[in-house]
Amino acid sequence: MAETIGILGSGLIGRSWAMLFASAGYKVKLFDIEPKQVQGALKEIESQLKELEKTKLLRGKLSAAQQIALISGTSNLKDCVTGAFLVQECTPEILDIKMKALRDLDAVVQAPTIISSSTSTHMPSVLSKDLKNKERFVVAHPVNPPYYVRLVEIVPAPYTEEWVPVKVRTLMETIGQVPVSLKKEIAGFSLNRIQYVILNEVWRQVQEGILDVADVDKVMSEGLGPRYAFLGALETAHLNAEGMVSYCERYASTIYSVSQSMGPIPHMEGKALENIQKQMCERIPLEKLQERRQWRDACLTKLSVLKKEVESLPVTGLAKK
Ligand SMILES: NC(=O)C1=CN([C@@H]2O[C@H](COP(=O)(O)OP(=O)(O)OC[C@H]3O[C@@H](n4cnc5c(N)ncnc54)[C@H](O)[C@@H]3O)[C@@H](O)[C@H]2O)C=CC1
Ligand SMILES: O=C(O)[C@@H](O)C(=O)[C@H](O)[C@@H](O)CO
Numbered sequence: 001m002a003e004t005i006g007i008l009g010s011g012l013i014g015r016s017w018a019m020l021f022a023s024a025g026y027k028v029k030l031f032d033i034e035p036k037q038v039q040g041a042l043k044e045i046e047s048q049l050k051e052l053e054k055t056k057l058l059r060g061k062l063s064a065a066q067q068i069a070l071i072s073g074t075s076n077l078k079d080c081v082t083g084a085f086l087v088q089e090c091t092p093e094i095l096d097i098k099m100k101a102l103r104d105l106d107a108v109v110q111a112p113t114i115i116s117s118s119t120s121t122h123m124p125s126v127l128s129k130d131l132k133n134k135e136r137f138v139v140a141h142p143v144n145p146p147y148y149v150r151l152v153e154i155v156p157a158p159y160t161e162e163w164v165p166v167k168v169r170t171l172m173e174t175i176g177q178v179p180v181s182l183k184k185e186i187a188g189f190s191l192n193r194i195q196y197v198i199l200n201e202v203w204r205q206v207q208e209g210i211l212d213v214a215d216v217d218k219v220m221s222e223g224l225g226p227r228y229a230f231l232g233a234l235e236t237a238h239l240n241a242e243g244m245v246s247y248c249e250r251y252a253s254t255i256y257s258v259s260q261s262m263g264p265i266p267h268m269e270g271k272a273l274e275n276i277q278k279q280m281c282e283r284i285p286l287e288k289l290q291e292r293r294q295w296r297d298a299c300l301t302k303l304s305v306l307k308k309e310v311e312s313l314p315v316t317g318l319a320k321k
Helices: 012-023 035-054 064-070 077-081 095-108 124-128 163-174 191-207 213-228 233-240 244-260 270-283 286-312
Strands: 004-008 027-031 071-074 084-089 114-117 137-142 151-156 178-181
Touching: 004 012, 004 077, 012 027, 012 035, 012 064, 012 071, 012 084, 012 137, 027 035, 027 077, 035 064, 035 071, 064 071, 077 084, 077 095, 084 095, 084 163, 095 114, 095 124, 114 124, 114 163, 124 137, 137 163, 151 163, 163 178, 191 213, 191 270, 213 233, 213 270, 233 244
Parallel strands: 004 027, 004 084, 027 071, 084 114, 114 137, 151 178
Antiparallel strands: 137 151
């Protein structure tokens, strides 16, 4: 009998999680306060899974029809959680909406069901401190679009029972995602702290007239991005010199002085925002966003195929285990 997972919130991320869990054979029950969101989710998921099967990019061993049959919707929150070993919360990143949704969920969830939040930045202890099920609360933060970008950040609150993040990590590995387990909570977790430092700096470079939007994005897509598609920042540095000590002997003082020169964090508003929006829309008009997302997903699909090829290459250069 397939294990069941509940999904609270059937928007972009709830739909992605539903597809990922079903790809590994879990039964999925979608709930939303807007019933039309559930209906829309079921329709969109069916069409996406069929398309993925046609293009041989469907994840897991089950057919699209088998995966679709595992996913159902409900307009009743208790029905969504009944029999589920985990509920993945995917409500908007607006704190009071999310907290209300979690309180409603907390009222119907029974032990040992895990409450797992998709939140991008809110600390698990902020979200769960008043919940009766707080010891089984954890963050499992995906990256958009989760079907093509596999990282999931698992973040416990100080009082989360130890078995919970362990079980969620195993679940993420089972569905083919790549989990990282934060040892303690911190605002923004890891990915968004790094992403926001990058966003702040590219914003500053456009705001100060150093690069235009097209070129500053190329710095990522043609510069740092290709390396970071296969190597982390530390390994990149380790390989760029004769190891980290050698790298720091060469560059640490420069890194420090350049970083010191960066000045205060720019505010993403006002004339600077208008300027960036204008330049972005000259390249990607708002009415073309969905088409561009489809292009993005096609590129990520090709990258995932390439990463599989890379992962099949003999691994060399690592210390003997
Ligand atoms: N969009 C993204 O790129 C990413 C988003 N996330 C996180 O995932 C979460 C969901 O984001 P999205 O899917 O983009 O939002 P969304 O706005 O697409 O979907 C949210 C859904 O929650 C529903 N909802 C609102 N209140 C509810 C309640 N009390 N009970 C049940 N459903 C309720 C809404 O009707 C809507 O269907 C957020 O915390 C977000 O930060 C995480 C990674 C990436
Ligand atoms: O960037 C992502 O995909 C995720 O890390 C997110 O959580 C959201 O997009 C976030 O960055 C919005 O600030």
